[in-house]
Every structure is written in structure tokens, then in C-alpha cells.
Amino acid sequence: RAAVLHEIGQEKLEVLEDVEAVGFGPGRVRIRIRATGLCHSDLSAMAGVLPQPAPFVPGHEGAGEIVEVGEGVSHLKAGDRVVVCWLPACGACPACKRGQTELCLAGFMNAGTPNFRRPGGDVFGFAGTGTFTEEVVVDAGCAVPIPDDVPFDIAALIGCGVTTGLGAALNTADVEAGSSVAVIGCGGVGISAIQGARLKGAAEIVAVDPVASRREAALGFARHPGRLPGRTRRR
Numbered sequence: 425r426a427a428v429l430h431e432i433g434q435e436k437l438e439v440l441e442d443v444e445a446v447g448f449g450p451g452r453v454r455i456r457i458r459a460t461g462l463c464h465s466d467l468s469a470m471a472g473v474l475p476q477p478a479p480f481v482p483g484h485e486g487a488g489e490i491v492e493v494g495e496g497v498s499h500l501k502a503g504d505r506v507v508v509c510w511l512p513a514c515g516a517c518p519a520c521k522r523g524q525t526e527l528c529l530a531g532f533m534n535a536g537t538p539n540f541r542r543p544g545g546d547v548f549g550f551a552g553t554g555t556f557t558e559e560v561v562v563d564a565g566c567a568v569p570i571p572d573d574v575p576f577d578i579a580a581l582i583g584c585g586v587t588t589g590l591g592a593a594l595n596t597a598d599v600e601a602g603s604s605v606a607v608i609g610c611g612g613v614g615i616s617a618i619q620g621a622r623l624k625g626a627a628e629i630v631a632v633d634p635v636a637s638r639r640e641a642a643l644g645f646a647r648h649p650g651r652l653p654g655r656t657r658r659r
Contacts, residue, residue: 426540426557428547430479432472437482437556442542445561450495453567455506459576460555461485463584469550480548481540484510485583486555487576490567497564505570507579510551512565526591555580581612589616593624601625608632610642618645 426443448454460483469476486508493500500506513520514530539549539560553560570579589612593599605621607614610633621629622645631642 426481426547426554427483428479428481429470432470432476432478434470440542443481443540443547443557444542445539445557445559446541447537447539447561448492448494451497451564452494452561453490453497453500453506453564454492454559454561455486455488455508455567456491456559457486457508457555457557458488459486459580461580461583461585465584466550476550477536477548479545480550481554481556482550483555483557484508484551484553485580485585486553486560487570487579487583491559493564500564500567500569504567505572505574505576505579506567507570507582508553508555508560508562509566509568510553510583512563515565526595555583585612586616589613589618590620590623593617593620597621599624599626602627604628604630606630606632607642610635610638614638615642615645618642 425439425441427437427439428443429437445454463485465474465484466482468474470482488506490500490502490504490506492502512530513525513528517528517530519525519527538546539552539554540547540557548554549560553562553566599605599621601624603626605626605628607617607621607629610618610631614633618629618631631639633639633642
């Protein structure tokens with residue numbers, strides 16, 4: 425069973441009972457999805473802002489349990505709890521050999537390969553995954569083990585939103601200890617960036633967002649009053 429968008433530009437998904445995950449084999453794993461997040465990138469793909477063949481199953485922030493492992497997969501087994509990584513590293517390209525796996529482009533190579541099948545034809549998965557489904561088949565490198573005490577609904581967010589914001593602070597900005605940091609936009613990615621800045625030892629963190637509820641949420645993680653564009657409000 426999966427939620428499918430039949431045509432780019434449609435606003436509603438159809439839940440179908442006859443969708444089957446395909447591509448299982450050597451080096452691959454089958455995962456039963458227990459929780460998935462909704463990222464703005466999913467909406468952008470549905471609207472046609474991001475290139476994506478249709479019909480397709482949205483979703484790329486997923487967590488679940490491994491059902492089956494293919495030949496050659498030795499570090500994972502059935503029953504393992506994992507989070508889905510939608511952009512695996514090949515380990516062989518120049519970027520990977522330099523230790524810059526985030527620059528590996530191999531994960532994009534399968535973007536045009538169908539991830540699912542139904543009686544009416546092939547169905548693609550967004551970002552090579554498609555986690556709005558009960559089961560998905562991915563490369564073993566896409567399945568990252570998680571501790572038993574981490575709930576699936578929290579682990580799913582690590583698949584994109586959390587790592588995007590956290591990585592922005594830890595790697596891209598490389599926040600220095602004792603520095604002052606402003607995070608503009610405090611949704612899931614922004615709050616994760618705030619947490620990254622705290623981990624790096626920022627002395628002052630300013631959360632900026634026009635939406636009051638987001639500022640309130642961010643203030644639980646920041647170390648300075650929230651800011652409303654156009655004026656300052658101390659909380």
C-alpha cells in the first residue's frame with residue numbers, strides 16, 4: 425500500500441493497495457516503514473518545482489525495520505531498526521575518497537529508475553526512496569541503524585530536516601565557540617540549526633521568524649530573545 429501522486433501539479437494523493445516495491449537483490453534491503461515525515465521538498469516535487477517523474481510516491485524522511493537483506497549485505501539483518509538515507513554515498517568516486525561523501529553524486533543516478541510497480545505500470549519514488557508506503561527497497565547504504573530507544577517518528581526526521589539544519593551549523597557555517605549566531609526561519613530545519621549552534625558552543629543564538637508559534641518553539645533551544653522582523657520582542 426502506498427500514497428501515489430498520479431500527475432505533477434495535483435494536490436491530492438491516492439492511497440493504493442496494489443503498489444509493490446521493486447529492485448530487491450544483491451546489496452539491497454527491504455524496509456517496512458513505521459514512520460515518515462513530510463518535507464517541503466515533497467511538496468515542491470508534487471508542484472513541479474523539483475524535477476520528478478510521475479506517477480510517484482512522495483516521502484524521503486522515513487524510519488522502520490528491515491524485513492529482508494540481499495546477498496552481500498553483512499552489516500544489517502532482518503529486524504534491525506533503521507532510518508532511510510535518501511542520498512547514499514558510493515564510496516568510490518573522488519569526493520568519497522576525499523572523505524567528502526556529502527558531495528557524492530552517485531545517489532542521483534537512480535532518480536529515473538522506478539522504485540515501485542502496480543498493475544497499471546511503473547511508479548517512481550521521490551529522491552530514490554518514496555517513504556509514503558508500507559515497504560520500500562533501497563541500497564543497503566541507505567539504511568542507517570538507530571538505537572532501540574529512539575522512537576520511529578523522531579528517527580524519521582533525521583532523514584532530512586534534522587541533518588540539513590544540524591549540518592548547516594556544524595559543517596557549512598562551522599559555528600565557532602563563543603560566537604553569535606542568527607537563524608532566520610525556525611521551522612524544523614531552523615530549529616535543528618539552532619541545536620547545532622548550541623552543540624558548537626555559540627554564546628548567543630537569535631531565532632528570527634515572523635510566525636509566533638515557531639518563535640516560541642525555537643526559544644526552547646535558543647539562548648537569546650526571539651526576534652520579529654521589523655521589531656524586537658523580548659521573551
